Amino acid sequence: MTRIGLIDYGMGNLHSVQRALERLGCEVRILQQAEALEDCQALVLPGVGAFDPAMERLHASGLVPAIKAWCNAGRPLLGICLGLQLLFESSDEGSASGLGLLAGHIAALPKVPGHPIPHMGWEALIPGTPSPLLPEGASDSWVYFVHSFAAQPKDQSCITASVSFAGQDVTAAVWQGSVAACQFHPEKSSEAGEQLLRRWLHWVEEQA
Structure with missing residues (x-):
């Protein structure tokens, strides 16, 4: 049984993520x-x-050095929604520094008439660089988004999926080294989200 640590810093929808992982046979530990x-x-x-309160709470928890050491040691981590954004260096949403595990910035979605922000709803993923999360030839995935900001990685090759918003492709998922992250909510994305989580868990087991 895969042992997954679910990081609790007071700003995550832990229960839905926990249930999704437990349905896939994981032992989930709230950290x-x-x-x-x-x-x-x-x-x-x-x-x-929001970005700044999240980083403030992470620092207050004492977990920031441990998370950085974990990822720098090449151990698996999956970020979800705001969890993806926190992995980067900075955000338009605030002035705090992010975890800096991925190089790049979190930018506000473009304000375009007819495209309300936050961007909410089901969208099709646009494949990017193949990864264990979204391998080459994976079936089309429609997933659920709720976001007002999106990552702009310095290394564009880490983008494993994008989504179309207001005529632009914006980052939907990234993978670099042992770090994976989704801007969308796989735990709320029905069968497609379950398949994404299943593939990630299979990769985690292979690293054991």
Whole structure:
């Protein structure tokens, strides 16, 4: 049974993510202290809300050095929604520094008439660089988004999926080294989201 550490810093919809992982046969451990990470095979960093308060709470939890050390050691982590944004260096949403595990910036979605922000609803993923999350030849995936910001990685090759918004392709998922992240909510994306999580968990097991 895969042991997944679900990081709890007070700004994630933990229950829906926990249920999705448990349905796939995982043992989920809610993590609030750095010492608890060592019993886990992989980490999930969820997030709902604003960038600066999220980083403030992560720092207050004492988990920031542990998360950085975990990823720098090449151990698996999956970011979800705001959890993806926190992996980058900075955001238009605030002035705090992000975790800096991925080089790049989080930019506000473009304001275009007829395209309301936040961008909400089901959208088709546009394949990018193949990854264990979205391998080459994977079936079309319609997933659920709720976001006002999107990542602009310095290394565009880490973008494993994009989504079309207001005539532009914006980052929907990234993969670099042992770090994967989704701007959409796989735990709310029905069968397509389940398949994405299943592929990630299969990759985690292969690393054990």
